Amino acid sequence: MNDGMDELYRDIILDHYRNPRNSGSIEGDSVIIIEEFNPLCGDKIIVYLHSLSGELIDDIKFIGEGCSISQSSASIMTDLVIGKKIEHAKQIVQQFHTFITGGNIDEDDNSLGDIDAFKGVRKFPARIKCAGLAWNSLDKAIDSMKKLT
Amino acid sequence: MSLESKKLLDRTTQIRSDFPILDRKINGKRLAYLDNAASSQKPMQVISKINDLYSNYYANVHRGVHSLSMESTEAYESVREKVAKFINAGNINEIIFTKGTTDSINLFAQSWAKNNLKKGDRIVLSEIEHHANLVPWFMLRDEIGIELAFIPVLDDYTLDIEAAKKIINSNTRLVSISHISNSLGTIVPIKDIIDLAHHNNAIVLIDGAQSIPHQNMNVIDLDIDVLVFSAHKMLGPTGVGILWAKMDILKQCEPVIGGGDMISKVTFDGALWNDIPFRFEAGTPNIAGVIGFGEAIDYLNEINYIDLCNQSHVISEYTRNLLEEMEFVEILGPKDKLLRTSLFSFDIKNIHPHDVAQILDSEGVAVRAGHHCAQPTLNKFGFSSTVRASFYFYNNFEDANQLIESLQIVKKRFLQ
Numbered sequence: 001m002n003d004g005m006d007e008l009y010r011d012i013i014l015d016h017y018r019n020p021r022n023s024g025s026i027e028g029d030s031v032i033i034i035e036e037f038n039p040l041c042g043d044k045i046i047v048y049l050h051s052l053s054g055e056l057i058d059d060i061k062f063i064g065e066g067c068s069i070s071q072s073s074a075s076i077m078t079d080l081v082i083g084k085k086i087e088h089a090k091q092i093v094q095q096f097h098t099f100i101t102g103g104n105i106d107e108d109d110n111s112l113g114d115i116d117a118f119k120g121v122r123k124f125p126a127r128i129k130c131a132g133l134a135w136n137s138l139d140k141a142i143d144s145m146k147k148l149t
Numbered sequence: 150m151s152l153e154s155k156k157l158l159d160r161t162t163q164i165r166s167d168f169p170i171l172d173r174k175i176n177g178k179r180l181a182y183l184d185n186a187a188s189s190q191k192p193m194q195v196i197s198k199i200n201d202l203y204s205n206y207y208a209n210v211h212r213g214v215h216s217l218s219m220e221s222t223e224a225y226e227s228v229r230e231k232v233a234k235f236i237n238a239g240n241i242n243e244i245i246f247t248k249g250t251t252d253s254i255n256l257f258a259q260s261w262a263k264n265n266l267k268k269g270d271r272i273v274l275s276e277i278e279h280h281a282n283l284v285p286w287f288m289l290r291d292e293i294g295i296e297l298a299f300i301p302v303l304d305d306y307t308l309d310i311e312a313a314k315k316i317i318n319s320n321t322r323l324v325s326i327s328h329i330s331n332s333l334g335t336i337v338p339i340k341d342i343i344d345l346a347h348h349n350n351a352i353v354l355i356d357g358a359q360s361i362p363h364q365n366m367n368v369i370d371l372d373i374d375v376l377v378f379s380a381h382k383m384l385g386p387t388g389v390g391i392l393w394a395k396m397d398i399l400k401q402c403e404p405v406i407g408g409g410d411m412i413s414k415v416t417f418d419g420a421l422w423n424d425i426p427f428r429f430e431a432g433t434p435n436i437a438g439v440i441g442f443g444e445a446i447d448y449l450n451e452i453n454y455i456d457l458c459n460q461s462h463v464i465s466e467y468t469r470n471l472l473e474e475m476e477f478v479e480i481l482g483p484k485d486k487l488l489r490t491s492l493f494s495f496d497i498k499n500i501h502p503h504d505v506a507q508i509l510d511s512e513g514v515a516v517r518a519g520h521h522c523a524q525p526t527l528n529k530f531g532f533s534s535t536v537r538a539s540f541y542f543y544n545n546f547e548d549a550n551q552l553i554e555s556l557q558i559v560k561k562r563f564l565q
């Protein structure tokens with residue numbers, strides 16, 4: 001049966017949904033906190049971004065509430081950018097958006113990790129917003145950090 | 150099964166053939182359309198009516214003396230009469246065409262409330278309102294300083310009428326509540342609330358968006374002051390709604406939108422308002438929408454929609470009972486059968502409503518997932534979203550069973 005469900009709900013997505021990585025909050029004055037909603041369904045992601053130097057993502061966590069797509073995406077996102085350079089993370093965000101809206105990315109690029117798990121989402125326009133929620137938060141967090149430094 | 154209900158079932162089969170969309174395949178499966186509270190599907194009769202208008206007698210209304218304009222004006226205006234009869238309004242000039250329930254409430258807030266209420270006056274709402282009956286009042290509160298108070302919803306999903314007796318006080322000028330909650334399915338005892346309001350010299354606006362498609366509404370018997378509803382939830386086109394109010398109240402309303410059609414005379418110094426209802430309907434209206442809505446009303450009357458809706462309520466209850474037996478499902482809404490309509494919200498533990506609705510869709514079942522434009526209501530019960538199945542008279546037991554079977558597939562994918 002090919003109704004896209006196996007592709008949408010890949011094992012890796014369900015795994016991140018059930019066992020989210022980097023879930024929780026980070027305390028501290030220098031932590032950037034960005035909250036994103038999907039007004040359509042009330043899904044919510046709060047991203048906590050910590051960078052001492054302003055160059056490296058020292059730590060990133062999230063708290064969220066929502067569907068398997070939005071929550072697994074947050075988990076995969078944090079896993080992917082933790083320890084990376086801010087500029088690199090910004091590029092990954094862009095790559096993610098290119099990918100999710102149907103564009104091509106370099107699938108051999110190891111730093112894009114599990115992004116291709118979201119391939120199945122591309123067929124379901126209503127769910128692209130879910131997948132993008134955490135990435136939008138990260139994008140905004142990076143921008144507001146740049147403003148500070 | 151009694152002969153009576155057998156007959157009704159046969160009738161449903163016959164009725165379904167009037168709705169072309171019900172033959173559609175969704176992802177290769179038969180369509181079980183259970184999102185009727187969001188919007189109903191349209192019968193051939195309504196679709197053809199609009200086609201007929203544009204093919205044979207379309208022109209702008211209330212304008213020319215030419216034949217087409219007269220014919221379309223007559224068709225358009227005849228709908229006012231049909232709507233008046235449908236809700237048993239005494240005067241057809243009390244029927245105002247709007248864009249929908251949301252538009253009607255906003256219009257009433259800006260045209261009546263803004264001009265007749267003052268700082269400190271109270272408007273009473275409830276905790277089970279659609280955003281359409283919350284946000285316009287928040288905006289007015291911020292504009293003119295009225296006070297808003299809410300009739301609480303109890304743990305059993307019904308309104309706290311005892312509390313309402315205190316909340317509706319002598320400062321209260323308007324009570325604005327929905328007849329049926331679109332998120333919980335609760336039927337509100339509007340007669341009790343109308344009595345309480347009138348006892349305090351307050352008027353009552355009833356949001357009938359969810360009730361009028363299913364039941365007889367008699368504004369005179371119930372002594373309703375203002376009634377609002379949408380055509381698209383009762384077989385009509387989108388972009389058409391009704392604001393009905395007693396003539397005395399309409400006379401206290403100021404127009405909100407100025408322009409053509411709403412004036413009787415314009416000079417470079419100013420304008421005189423046209424008569425009621427036209428002064429509230431500026432600009433070229435939704436001619437095709439209104440005429441299509443007239444056909445929807447004729448259709449509802451012809452098929453005797455109330456009997457059929459009673460039948461679909463039986464199907465809704467049947468489905469609800471089966472869901473109740475599924476240990477992984479939690480259903481929201483009143484326990485008392487008499488207090489709930491043909492819709493229910495539910496939650497599946499550890500599976501988000503979005504995911505439930507997605508997998509149901511892959512099985513051909515259309516349901517709504519989300520907050521149903523009633524965020525504060527769902528939040529009060531600890532949910533940010535739910536799945537909602539809502540029935541209309543063309544739904545049958547096959548639709549019900551398809552939902553139940555598909556929920557097992559949801560469970561398999563996520564819980565095993």
Ligand SMILES: Cc1ncc(COP(=O)(O)O)c(C=O)c1O
Nearest residue numbers: 249250251279281327331358379
């Ligand atoms: C109770 C209730 N009120 C108001 C509305 C808003 O209706 P519309 O979107 O047609 O303006 C709805 C529709 O969902 C509703 O269910």
